[in-house]
Amino acid sequence: NAGVTQTPKFRILKIGQSMTLQCAQDMNHNYMYWYRQDPGMGLKLIYYSVGAGITDKGEVPNGYNVSRSTTEDFPLRLELAAPSQTSVYFCASSYEGARSYGYTFGSGTRLTVV
Amino acid sequence: ILNVEQSPQSLHVQEGDSTNFTCSFPSSNFYALHWYRWETAKSPEALFVMTLNGDEKKKGRISATLNTKEGYSYLYIKGSQPEDSATYLCALLNTGTASKLTFGTGTRLQVTL
Numbered sequence: 001n002a003g004v005t006q007t008p009k010f011r012i013l014k015i016g017q018s019m020t021l022q023c024a025q026d027m028n029h030n031y032m033y034w035y036r037q038d039p040g041m042g043l044k045l046i047y048y049s050v051g052a053g054i055t056d057k058g059e060v061p062n063g064y065n066v067s068r069s070t071t072e073d074f075p076l077r078l079e080l081a082a083p084s085q086t087s088v089y090f091c092a093s094s095y096e097g098a099r100s101y102g103y104t105f106g107s108g109t110r111l112t113v114v
Numbered sequence: 115i116l117n118v119e120q121s122p123q124s125l126h127v128q129e130g131d132s133t134n135f136t137c138s139f140p141s142s143n144f145y146a147l148h149w150y151r152w153e154t155a156k157s158p159e160a161l162f163v164m165t166l167n168g169d170e171k172k173k174g175r176i177s178a179t180l181n182t183k184e185g186y187s188y189l190y191i192k193g194s195q196p197e198d199s200a201t202y203l204c205a206l207l208n209t210g211t212a213s214k215l216t217f218g219t220g221t222r223l224q225v226t227l
Contacts, residue, residue: 031213042217043203043205048214058214090158094213098207099163099165099213101163103150106157
């Protein structure tokens, strides 16, 4: 199994550009999450989904959008990129929530906005 | 916003030393606590999920304990090896948060020969 696959691994965006960070999992996990990690800070939750067609905001959702049309895919859209969105982005998934199972993380996308 | 605190922020030990770190969290509405190991340039990997007060979990030389009444968890590494060098994250799940983990900032461990 591939687990959680994130693409791209690296990207440089200019201010005002848009892009979509892709996340796919092949473990049939219902729960999926997007986190960002800034230096010296913990992982901050951007958006999450508890199943196809259901998404909700996390702690830092401004400037981002998500969709969950299938169980497997959970893309994160950045509209009008800003320097404050320079970060490392991690997608994660879990089976039936985090009470019994740990998250499986993707390898991350390092995004720089210049 | 939940406050999950980890200490120390970083730690430097010699090979063979045993070490431990602390994760502190608000004890009200506790549901589960996770520990992750995060090597540089890789993604976090789950070590333990703990749910009951007094839980003790072990994986090789790494073990963890949980005290939900006082709001802390300890992670122990016995006989540290250079390959244990990583950042160790704890994360809290509270009731009513729809399975959203709140992460601490981590303890960065460096083990040298």
